Amino acid sequence: MTIDALSGVLLIPAVSAILLAVLPGYKLTARLNVLAAFATFLTSVSFFFVQPNSGPYLLVDDLNKVFIVLTTFVGFTTALFSASYIGHEIEIGRLTPRFVRFYHAMYQVLMFGMNLALVANNIGLMWVAIELATLSTVLMVGIYRTHEALEAAWKYFILGSVGIGLALFGTILVYMAAQPVVGEGLDAMVWTVLMTRADRFDAALLNVAFVFLLLGYGTKVGLAPLHAWLPDAHAEGPTPISAVLSGLLLNVALYALLRFKMLLALNPGALAPGPLMVTMGLISCLFAAFMLYRRRDIKRMFAYSSIEHMGIIVFAFGMGGPLANFAGLLHMTMHSLTKSAIFFAVGHIAQVKGTQKIAELGGLTVTHPALGWGLVVGVVAIAGLPPLGIFMSEFLVVTSTFAREPWLATLLGVGILIALGGLFWRLSGIAFGEPRGPATPAKASYVPMFAHLAIVAMAGIYLPPALVAGFENVARLLG
Amino acid sequence: MHGLTFDIAHMLAGSLVLVSFMLLYQDRLYALLNIFALHALILAASVGWQAHAQDAPHLYVTAAIALIFKAIIIPSALHRIIKRLGIHRQIENVVGVGPTMLLGIGLVALSMVVMLRVTAGADALAREDLAFALAVVLLGLLMMVTRRNAVSQVIGFMSLENGLVLAATGARGMPLVVEISVAFSVLIAFIVIGIFLFRIRERFDTVDVQALDKFRGERR
Secondary structure (H helix, E strand, O other), rough: OOOOOOHHHHHHHHHHHHHHHHHHOOHHHHHHHHHHHHHHHHHHHHHHOOOOOOOOOOOHHHHHHHHHHHHHHHHHHHHHHHHHHHHHHHHHHOOOOHHHHHHHHHHHHHHHHHHHHEEEEHHHHHHHHHHHHHHHHHHHHHOOOOOOHHHHHHHHHHHHOOOOOOOOHHHHHHHHHHHHHHHOOOOHEHHHHHHHHHHHOOOHHHHHHHHHHHHHHHHHOOOHHOOOHHHHHHHHOOHHHHHHHHEEEEEEEHHHHHHHHHHHHOOOOOHHHHHHHHHHHHHHHHHHHHHHHHEHHHHHHHHHHHHHHHHHHHHHHHHHHHHHHHHHHHHHHHHHHHHHHHHHHHHHHHHHHHOOOOOOOOOOHOOHHHHHHHHHHHHHOOOOOOOHHHHHHHHHHHHHHHHHHHHHHHHHHHHHHHHHHHHHHHHHHHHHOOOOOOOOOOOOOOHHHHHHHHHHHHEEEEEEHHHHHHHHHHHHOOO | OOHHHHHHHHHHHHHEEEHHHHHOOOOOOHHHHHHHHHHHHHHHHHHHHHHHOOOOHHHHHHHHHHHHHHHHHHHHHHHHHHHHHHHOOOOOOOOOOHOOOOOHHHHHHHHHHHHHHOOOOOHHHHHHHHHHHHHHHHHHHHHHHOOEEEHHHHHHHHHHHHHHHHHHOOOOOOOHHHHHHHHHHHHHHHHHHHHHHHHHHHHOOOOEEEHHHHHHHHHH
């Protein structure tokens, strides 16, 4: 394999993971982490200018370009946030330097795993990469070693492993379906080969495979009956990890699901994956919306909001068609940016106030205006109010559905409104009202948070034509 | 695929399902470990026989990994952990043995019905293997659900992975990538588990997962 941009997005995180594991000193490693993430981001942007060559193992096409750029961008901004967040954790002695070294190395391993999953041209390789990303986050979720963190990590590990096991069984079944048509060996696991021959695969086998894949990767996406790990993992790990979990890892699992959906769509005899995805998406959205009301932990609340939004996204992709797919893609991008911005704010808030409990937070806009208003803008965005980006994407999802299935659109709309109510009810207590807790100024890095919010606000008003054209193209590919 | 070759493959895969059932009702940790070692041993034999039957030498590597790693290293390491933790007492089931076994039989029937129906076109050996593999996977899941002890949950998980290896070897000509990765994942998983067992022990003085439930984030 020659060294080009494609191997760059894998080599940079891999090499820096090794470096970060051995280099001492927090200041140096935090900077190196940011630098590596930035370099990876730049490399991935170059895909738009120079199309890398795809091989039997790696692939870059129009679909995964969008995902890679989003992943590396949020990976970069989260690294920036993480530098100031971890600095504070060291100061108060919650993390020792040894663990910080481990944390930074794992952060790059996670980036490597996610990038590999996105560029993999091989269904087996993709599975391995997602497993790697999962295991690295399991280790990071448990890094504080408190009771709650251990419980969360154990639950995440067990449920994540079962999910990943079911996904492997589905992957094997896809190979079994492909093998009589494509022939034995590597070719029967290569996306580009599978896509060209999918029409002649055994439909019954593909159907069973998709059910396993939906359950397996669906666990990682956090779809409703399989979501139990998600709130704990978000609440108990370091906040930068909550940001990348919500903003990125869920997307990567979704990407795997979308690839298999495209494969099934090419086979005339196979079941339509749409209705399954629509059902699971709708259940997730409604369920999470109701759960928002009973939350007492701020990170946990936004974790449920992530389940709700992943539900909406899966719903949109399940509906299919150019418009719904476009809306799904836009919503996914907006959700990643907004949710990670919210977690950036929440991370600093939890640090200055010394608590994550909603009851002990109050009047943030008075004590910490930048953080408080940042959070308000973030929640306004995530709740789907105009004029921000998520309003537009949610509006597109609901209206495109309304034209085809009014009942489903109504249910989805109800879910979104219930979630909006829950979020605002909680927000009013946190951001306004009686100031509570310490008012010491926060040593925060506001750049990542406001950069994300600015992009989301921009997107609500004006989408660059090049972006629209790119998303439309991908939406068509998704079928 | 002729008579004897097929029969032996069939018998080995069937034994794996049988041993999965044996795992379900073991109520002592040491016995559980020994049965798991047997599980891995049969897996190794089954994969080895597949390598012979399919004339696929790379499968011998998989068989060797299963034999050395899963049948010898992991059980003996877990033995030592259990000894050091001093937890070789009884383990309790959430559901009684009777209902669990009935549920297990139901799961095996389910996997036969599902897999044999959809794989009508595939060759006989692959069909049987896949059906048995799904049964082992589901039984592993059942074990993880019914057990409260972290060690037995882990063993349930590893028996589930054994089922996946059986499925992967049954798929004729599947590249080695997957088998290595499965073994690799078990390795990483085991490291993670090892760390966790000690951490949980260090925090809770027990590996009973029920103790963990008290510390659900919501009920602080």
